[in-house]
Amino acid sequence: MIVIGGGLAGLSAGVALAEAGWRVRLFEQRPFLGGRATSYVLPDGEHVDNCQHVTLGCCTNLEDFYRRVGSDNKIKFFDRLVFQDPQGRIGIIEAGMLPAPLHMTGSFLTFAPLSTADKASIGRALLDIIRGQGHTADLNEAGGISMLEWLRRRNQTPGAIERFWRVVLVSALDEELDRTDARFGVDVFWKGFLSNRKGYRMGVPSVPLAQLYEGCKSQIERRGGEVNLRMPVRAIYCNQGELTSIELEGQRQEKADAYVFAIPHQALAELLPSAIKEREPQLAQIERINVSPITGVHFWFDREVMKEPFLTLLDTTTQWIFNKTQLYGAGNGSGSEGGQYLQLVISASYDLLQKPRQEIVDLCLAEVHAALPLSREAKLVKSTVIKETAATFSPEPGVDKLRPTQHTGVKGLYLAGDWTATGWPATMEGAVRSGYLAAEALLKDTGTPKSLVQPDLPVETLVQWLG
Numbered sequence: 001m002i003v004i005g006g007g008l009a010g011l012s013a014g015v016a017l018a019e020a021g022w023r024v025r026l027f028e029q030r031p032f033l034g035g036r037a038t039s040y041v042l043p044d045g046e047h048v049d050n051c052q053h054v055t056l057g058c059c060t061n062l063e064d065f066y067r068r069v070g071s072d073n074k075i076k077f078f079d080r081l082v083f084q085d086p087q088g089r090i091g092i093i094e095a096g097m098l099p100a101p102l103h104m105t106g107s108f109l110t111f112a113p114l115s116t117a118d119k120a121s122i123g124r125a126l127l128d129i130i131r132g133q134g135h136t137a138d139l140n141e142a143g144g145i146s147m148l149e150w151l152r153r154r155n156q157t158p159g160a161i162e163r164f165w166r167v168v169l170v171s172a173l174d175e176e177l178d179r180t181d182a183r184f185g186v187d188v189f190w191k192g193f194l195s196n197r198k199g200y201r202m203g204v205p206s207v208p209l210a211q212l213y214e215g216c217k218s219q220i221e222r223r224g225g226e227v228n229l230r231m232p233v234r235a236i237y238c239n240q241g242e243l244t245s246i247e248l249e250g251q252r253q254e255k256a257d258a259y260v261f262a263i264p265h266q267a268l269a270e271l272l273p274s275a276i277k278e279r280e281p282q283l284a285q286i287e288r289i290n291v292s293p294i295t296g297v298h299f300w301f302d303r304e305v306m307k308e309p310f311l312t313l314l315d316t317t318t319q320w321i322f323n324k325t326q327l328y329g330a331g332n333g334s335g336s337e338g339g340q341y342l343q344l345v346i347s348a349s350y351d352l353l354q355k356p357r358q359e360i361v362d363l364c365l366a367e368v369h370a371a372l373p374l375s376r377e378a379k380l381v382k383s384t385v386i387k388e389t390a391a392t393f394s395p396e397p398g399v400d401k402l403r404p405t406q407h408t409g410v411k412g413l414y415l416a417g418d419w420t421a422t423g424w425p426a427t428m429e430g431a432v433r434s435g436y437l438a439a440e441a442l443l444k445d446t447g448t449p450k451s452l453v454q455p456d457l458p459v460e461t462l463v464q465w466l467g
């Protein structure tokens with residue numbers, strides 16, 4: 001069988017199918033694996049992630065995938081999330097002794113950047129989610145409602161919206177609240193913060209992202225398969241509702257019993273022959289799925305300017321600062337001896353897309369100076385800005401109707417990708433789920449069904465009782 005695309009969706013499908021006994025041939029157009037969650041070497045020799053990626057405790061399939069390919073020991077989990085506002089007030093979110101959903105009550109009550117009125121309004125809305133066990137009646141409204149509308153209906157204070165809901169959700173979903181389907185927003189809080197006390201734990205890679213996929217190639221090759229880099233698929237051929245072959249560079253044709261296309265939806269929309277789109281309306285509409293941007297800003301300082309492993313900033317353009325030097329550990333990523341490498345993340349960064357890179361550097365540097373006093377004395381040795389204009393699909397109200405299942409009506413054609421129907425937003429977890437779902441569909445069709453998708457974290461007893 002053939003997998004097209006070496007991102008997390010293609011890799012998870014490929015590894016799972018190889019383990020199930022298939023000879024997997026994977027074709028990836030770029031010279032490295034990992035797709036949108038990868039790292040590469042800059043011309044000056046520096047290893048950079050295309051952008052910092054984090055996982056959460058509730059991402060059970062991604063965790064399973066890392067374990068399969070021997071990378072679980074390259075993810076470090078943190079139980080303490082630190083927030084800082086422009087006045088220098090610190091808020092910490094961490095689990096205490098109480099069971100879910102009360103585990104964060106202590107840190108929430110002392111969270112300085114929020115007022116008592118903000119906290120009371122947030123508490124009421126969270127209770128609503130708990131009572132509905134991750135669901136509220138208005139999520140069923142035709143066409144979906146936006147997260148902002150959901151919050152307004154629950155009388156959230158401006159402080160609660162800006163300093164709590166927006167901070168968490170724009171980072172998690174890469175979209176503004178008025179363009180986010182409330183279903184995704186509610187799900188983030190249910191799975192990440194309410195249903196199980198482990199859900200919110202933040203996993204951060206301790207190596208450049210590409211190193212997480214080193215085990216994939218050997219897993220596939222060990223079972224007779226191959227991983228081909230720099231090999232873009234240029235065309236798809238079909239006959240009477242069946243996918244018959246694909247074409248690579250130089251008009252080279254490749255045939256297989258089955259094909260998993262694990263490429264971004266925009267790329268697939270260009271490759272799909274019109275005969276397939278006419279036959280399969282579900283595939284014709286994927287080009288209507290919109291995308292949203294993320295910008296990463298990389299700063300190398302000549303000295304240590306930050307002690308925390310990462311920090312969330314409130315009321316600024318910069319949303320997260322990651323202390324890459326500390327996260328990578330000694331000898332990997334500090335830039336120069338004694339220096340410090342920081343990576344800043346700005347999700348839904350529409351406002352930055354047209355700005356020149358130097359302007360973005362100046363803006364973010366001023367925010368780093370304001371947040372981290374030690375940086376004011378430090379020299380910025382170098383910087384780089386990476387704009388990912390199509391970072392994720394936009395989780396707009398109603399987007400789920402446009403997302404096709406991994407099983408298609410075209411014989412031999414299976415789909416994977418964070419944008420396919422997984423129930424999840426565009427995340428590494430969503431990509432791996434899609435890969436497992438595609439593999440499950442293929443194995444079922446070929447008479448060797450196997451269950452691959454991992455269950456969510458269990459809903460804890462007190463949470464169930466409150467429902």
Ligand SMILES: Cc1cc2nc3c(=O)[nH]c(=O)nc-3n(C[C@H](O)[C@H](O)[C@H](O)COP(=O)(O)OP(=O)(O)OC[C@H]3O[C@@H](n4cnc5c(N)ncnc54)[C@H](O)[C@@H]3O)c2cc1C
Pocket residue numbers: 004005006007008009010027028029030033034035036037050051052053054055231232233234262263264267294295296388390391392416417418419426427428429430431
């Ligand atoms: C800047 C940024 C930050 C993010 N942060 C996070 C985060 O913190 N946490 C999180 O969970 N998620 C995050 N995401 C989302 C996450 O990266 C994606 O959801 C996930 O990696 C998507 O995986 P995928 O396999 O579906 O697609 P992709 O990673 O896009 O993989 C598709 C692959 O197909 C290849 N391809 C395309 N066309 C062809 C062709 N014709 N022939 C052969 N190969 C082809 C591409 O080169 C690519 O390797 C972030 C994304 C970005 C861009």
